[in-house]
Amino acid sequence: MTRQIFISYTRDDEQFAKHLADTLCETGANVWLDIYNARPGRHWARSIEQALAESKMMIVVLSPAALESAHIAVEWQAYLEAYRPVIPVMSRRCDPPGPLRTRRPVDFTREQNFNRAFHELTNRLLEYGTRIRRSDPVIWTLSEGVNDYRDERESVTPCKPSPTGSGLAEEELASSGLKRMVQGLRDMLRRGDAMPPI
Structure with missing residues (x-):
């Protein structure tokens, strides 16, 4: 079995994330x-x-909405702290935070x-040792009625720097109710533990 790739995205980018997952x-x-693999009737956050x-690596879908999401930031920051590969992909123009910018986001x-x-x-996935077939150029077409964001292509939304200069500020984590989940996830990733069955 190939190494599992976790796709981190916001609901605003769901259509793009589905296309990307299907094509991968x-x-x-x-x-x-999550929309394909989280089983109905199970605790959603625990499944994630x-x-x-x-998962052994992460693809994080970047957009202005993703930059505003505390959950997305927690996920990719925990992976980077655990030295797991994170590949940023841009679904819509935005200015990624430094740690993701230095990883050369793939521009979609x-x-x-x-x-x-x-x-x-x-090619990036192959560099990380993922066993997949090298892609021939794939023809992507947008479904009828799907916004292709043509009017947003030239505008760049800068992300808000945190007061500490990197990652989420502690007060942001505490106010979002994610602090305990973040610490547990960080501990698991450092130890390499798998979660107990749900």
């Missing part, structure tokens, strides 16, 4: 996407925590570059 699965990648602990923001961007993403 066609290359043989083992992808975990378990998938984060069991221009419709004409989707094939090239997907090819670059599969």
Whole structure:
């Protein structure tokens, strides 16, 4: 079985995340996407925590909405702290925070570059040892009625720097109710533990 890849995204980017997951699965990648893999009737947050602990790398979908999400920041920061690979991909123009910017986000923001961007993403996954088939350029088309964000292509939304200069400020974590989950996830990732069955 290939190494599991966790896709971190916001609901605003759900359509893009689904397309990305489906196309990656066609290359043989083992992808975990909450809307596909979190089982009905199970505790949603616990399913995500378990998938984060069991996955070996993360693709984080970046957009202005993702930069505002405390949950997304917690996920990628915990992975970086545990020295697990994080590959940022941009679904819409934004200015990623420094730790993600230095990892050269794969740019999916221009419709004409989707094939090239997907090819670059599969090459990155191969560099990390993921067993997938190298992609030929894939033809991506947007479903009818899906916003392609053409009017947003030239505008860049800067992310708000935290008062500490890196990551989420402690008061942001405390106020969002994520502090305990963050610490537990960090501890699990450092130890390499799998979550107990749900």
